[in-house]
Amino acid sequence: MSSMGLTSLTYNTLLKMFSENKRFDGRELLEQRDLSVEYEVSYKAEGSARVKLGKTEVVAGVKLGLGEPYPDSLDKGNLMVSGDLLPLASPRFESGPPKYNSLELTRLVERAIRESGVIDLSKLVIKEGEKVWTVMIDIYPINDDGALIDAASIAAMAALLHTNIPELDKDGRIDYEKKSTKKLPLLENTIPLSLTFYKLGETIFVDPTREEEEACDGKIVWGISNYKGKEHMIHSCQKGMEASMSSEDIDKMMKHLPKLYDDTLKKLKKFLK
């Protein structure tokens, strides 16, 4: 795999195939690749997961730290999502200061998690106004074959669902020696995921391979959950890339998003312990 951009030949072939509802790998336009999840990428993390979506592979880890609350939320713990597109994962990624794509990835994963309220931050207070837990989620792609944000959000949620809060010693410091079984306080039956619809020419589709994604000129990332197990709820959304979207495009996404979410959740649930 070279780091050269897409050739016009590949682009034109993809454009033609998509207009005929065909894909190189034989999938339907709205069909997601196989998903698998593993845990304990690092036993040093409070929770961690590895997600494979086709050939795309992402690891996410959760660390909990002690800190002060923010002045505007003295009665809540903190949440931070960061990550980096490591040059390890693709010839297209470069080292150096984070570029827009890594900012987009971490901000969108963070917003879906934060806005859904899945982490009950009010239960992460040790001493109000003074000492709280900070939940730090870090996301790293290991192999980029498209749809990184979708894979990253699944990895982040899988890691969160298996996160324990460390024990404190008598001086109030983290005691890593003590084995903790205290789960991170999560809102029940609410699993927010970021799922993306892409646009190539006039065709809307999901879960692109790297090549398909590079040919695209528009996408919308949706953060959605089965809020409290009751109804589908959108928590975040962001249009990316130059192409504009018609009302019809957006209506189509709204029609298919709940099903895409349910299917993804079903696949993810097979791997939940």
Next chain:
Amino acid sequence: MAFKRPDGRKLDEIRPITAKVGIIPNADGSAMFTFGKTVAIAAVYGPRMLHPQHMQDPKTAILRVNYDLLSFSVEDRKKPGPSRRSQEISKVTEWALSPALDLKEFPNTVIDVQIYILQANASTRVAGINAASMALAQAGIPMRDLVCAVSVGKMDKDIVIDVNDEEEHFEDGEGATDTATARLANSDRFTLLQLDGKIQPSLIPKALEMANKAFAKIYEIQKKTLKGVMEEKE
């Protein structure tokens, strides 16, 4: 019972808008746009040669947007310089504006759009896009259309237009959802869609419908303001 807006507006009522172009003599195009107490200004420089040369694209001009809050535009002083938030807004604003421009007309060049918020009372990014769209037109850059932008909110269960500060922090019921939208004025092409909060998928088309009505009003104001400047020149 329907949501009662803190400033007494109807659900589909935009705050008072003021618009002005040509506010920065040095710029090739410039404009100010306000939604109530939110004040955005924008300047356009270019098309001009892009340096360093290796960043040039022989096929097209590059649109480069910078959005930021002035440090005293918000309650807690904003540390000057780019934040994660402002970098994200700058990028989505680029994408909100570029479908209106024919960038291929100006190969190897850059069009710089600088947007700053003087006073923030929510909906700053959409005020900035409205200002930038007028500034691009005043700069004489060929445009397919003007870009109109507005925020749509959901307060508990009700859809409202042009969210203000107080509404942004509304927490009762299903709480506040804030959606930033932009569209080409005369075609069904959304160029910005960004959302935070809690909203059912079935309500998205309704929110966009309300935005569409606001776009028509904003477009008339943008057009009138730009025409006013043309007439002054003559």
